[in-house]
Amino acid sequence: MTLARLAPAIFVLLWSTGWVVAKYAAFFADPLTFLVLRYAFAILLFIGFCVVTGARWPRSWTTISHAIVSGMFLHGLYLGAVWWAIGQGVPAAISGIIAGLQPLMTAAVAPFLINENLSRLQQIGLVLGFLGIALAVLPKMVAIDTAAMPIHLLPVVVNVLGMAAVTYGTLYQKRHLQNGDIRAIATLQYAGALIVTVPLAFALEDLHVTWNLQLVGALAWSVLGLSMGAIALLLYLIRRGQVSRAASLIYLVPPLAAVQAALFFGEALTLPMIVGTIIAVAGVYLTNRKAADPAPSGDRASKAVAS
Template identity: 50%
Template sequence: MLLRLAPVLFVLIWSTGWIAARAAAPLADPLTFLAARYALAALALFLILLVFGVKLPSDRRLWAHGLASGVLLHAIYLGGVWYVIDEGLATPLSGLIAALQPLLTAVLAVAWLAEQLTRRQWLGLGLGFAGLVIALLPKLFELEGEALTAAAWLIVINVVAMVSVTLGTLYQKRFLQGGDLRAISMLQYVGATLATLPFAYLLEEMHITINIESIAIMAWSVLGLSLAAIGLLLLLIRHGAVSRAATLIYLIPPLVTLEAWMLFGEDLAPIAILGMLITVFGVYLVNKKPT
């Protein structure tokens, strides 16, 4: 039952990450907030391991792979996304760049993990990306001329973040198929904390406003995003083809656009709705079981 519900739950929870980043931007420096989030997530998982009597891996290689995958999946990816949003890059554009991940993951999964994709699945990947572009075109037109030039270096950072989470997903599938997911997740957040803290110290004032709003955002970021959503993603990677799991990322930007419309009153054009429907159909083609 959990495996059946995991894709829907993952998409619903993970899409709120962009909303959390936007809400936290006035309250905290992005890398500082993320370092605190990773540390709290690692602490929460350590307590969970103690309660359930789960032991950390005895194999040093699993420790190394866990720490390294945490840097790729969390430190570089989320650090890049939160940083560019804090610096003013349009959230839909950031979402579009992140949505390149399924295509890159599919190509690399075929080459690195020897996964096989059917023509229907390749068609679904293409339709998913095309629908995403259609859904976000109205927002993309807002970035022109000087604004687009000023955002160029932020776009580069966002692309690096996208490549990092793609490599992290493949790395997870290849090197971390064994071991308890809770223990591996804890190691990943330890690695992310160690990688993020130095950059927060060098680049930021390490400021976090402590109030009810920031505490609520942090609580959701740790419990909802860092524990629940990432746990579901790792579960999907372990029990399914990595390219199909990555395709769920296509659903995130349209859902973020819908959430921004509901929470912040942003415009939701008919063309955006059309693009979302095309994207959903593309994801269906990729994940549909063969008859």
């Protein structure tokens, strides 16, 4: 098995654990404050990793600025919006459906920004994946007692804006950062994330942190498993192929997170969630299949640059 074959599965497994980490971390730290700590430790570890492994830092200020800007969208605005919205009462089920919008957003915008078009079969796969996500999480959303836990419009809108941010960040990464050492790029991206998250944390939160073993464990996994492992794999997938294919993997995250919640927290794993997961897997498979028709010239050019 090569990394190219294993990377999608490893990415989904790692990224889906973010829901579990978020549930633990919320008891011990404000969401944005936790993200500031996560990004800061990620930068320090990435710098050390770059030094030990001899990473090549970009010499062009243009490349440096592109890396920082992409990090502002991919990490700062995306995770900041999602974590803040969940902290304001947006249920995980609704947030999961909103997350399912990201692959559709990417596929809709990619032809205009980076000249990347999908085949009819891949388009069907994207829609099928979203339907699977909706089937998996809608029953939980309907079951929410809105009287006990009112859902305000602003956090939902912020959650949607977070999906728009990661969509733009993914396309920006594909368009402007096809070259350069991924290790150095990732380090600069977390610097961009801090530029966004630090002022938001000071403006919106009390910077509450309760240091204990649970928080340290959640922070360690967030940095090593998510900020380093999962994001490095995502950047690798974006660089190797179509961004719409890489984005389609997000469809698998909410169902897997539901399975993990059932295992770790005893939450019910319903038949619609199981069936929806199967449908989402089928949609991701169709989206990631290699089309029989030749790729558009723009897509071939981008892949040539990536190689």
